[in-house]
Amino acid sequence: MSETFTPVITEAGFAAALAAEEGGFKVNITHVAVGSSGYVVPTSANGKATQTALFGERQRVEIQDAREVGNGQTDISFVVEGPGDYFIKEVGFFLDDGTLFAIASHPTQGLIWKSSISRAAIALELVLEAVDPSSINIVSAGPPLQLLLTKEIAILSTIAARNALENMRLSDRIHDITGEF
Numbered sequence: 001m002s003e004t005f006t007p008v009i010t011e012a013g014f015a016a017a018l019a020a021e022e023g024g025f026k027v028n029i030t031h032v033a034v035g036s037s038g039y040v041v042p043t044s045a046n047g048k049a050t051q052t053a054l055f056g057e058r059q060r061v062e063i064q065d066a067r068e069v070g071n072g073q074t075d076i077s078f079v080v081e082g083p084g085d086y087f088i089k090e091v092g093f094f095l096d097d098g099t100l101f102a103i104a105s106h107p108t109q110g111l112i113w114k115s116s117i118s119r120a121a122i123a124l125e126l127v128l129e130a131v132d133p134s135s136i137n138i139v140s141a142g143p144p145l146q147l148l149l150t151k152e153i154a155i156l157s158t159i160a161a162r163n164a165l166e167n168m169r170l171s172d173r174i175h176d177i178t179g180e181f
Contacts, residue, residue, distance in 0.1 A: 005091060005104040005111055008041045008049040009130040013093075013101035017131035026137045029101055029126075031094040032078050033060040034114065038089035038107045048130075049103050054092045058084055058114070062141035072133040074126050076140070081119040088112050093126065096139070102126075 009017075020027045037056030041049050065077045080088075087110030093102045114120050128136055 005106060007091070007093065007102040007104040007126065008043060008047075009102045009128075010049040010051060010100050011044060011046075012052060012099050013095070014048050014131060016095060016099055016101065017135045021132050021135040026135055027101075028096040028137045028139045029063070029093050030096045030139045030141075031060050031062055032076070032124075033057050033092040033094060034080055034088045034111075034122075035090040035092070035105075036086040036088070037105070038087075038109070039105050040107055041103055041105050049100075051103055052100055054090050054100075054103065055105075056090065057092070058086060058088075060094065063138060064141060066138040066140040068138075069125070072128040074128075074138045075123060076126055076138060077121065077123040079119050079121050080114055083116050084114065085116050086114055088114055088122075091124070 016027045033054050035054040035056040035058050037054070039055060042051065044050050059080050059082065061078050061080060063076050063078050067075045069075055089107075089110050090103065090105035091111065092100050092104075095101050112120060112122060126138070
């Protein structure tokens with residue numbers, strides 16, 4: 001995410017990470033939600049986001065792929081698709097129990113345009129600085145994102161093969177009628 005979309009850990013996310021660290025377990029970030037409301041993320045006196053939900057959530061999806069880079073940074077990717085055209089102006093990261101762990105938004109700038117007629121594959125860098133990264137698991141549903149795009153490639157290949165077959169049939173018909181290719 002650019003500086004414009006720097007995630008702010010929520011009070012509930014911080015509490016969950018602290019409990020995990022003290023309890024010797026990890027919390028699981030499993031979903032990303034996107035929304036169309038843009039705003040300055042409201043924070044408490046201690047700098048934690050006070051939100052428990054996105055203001056204009058449009059879609060919540062599983063994290064498709066996650067690759068740990070190191071030093072608390074994980075590259076994540078996910079796909080949003082379906083009805084609705086809007087600028088994504090808020091992004092939330094959710095724990096497996098539905099807790100909003102961290103949120104990013106901007107009052108005027110959009111992260112990306114989400115169109116109802118296409119899929120948007122989004123890759124973000126999530127850097128965990130406000131909590132101990134060893135208390136967090138970022139869980140991906142898989143398969144890796146590049147495998148998801150094979151659906152589109154397969155569709156295009158099928159169309160190209162059908163067109164080639166139809167061209168061969170037309171060529172055969174022309175040959176039958178004229179005796180020429």
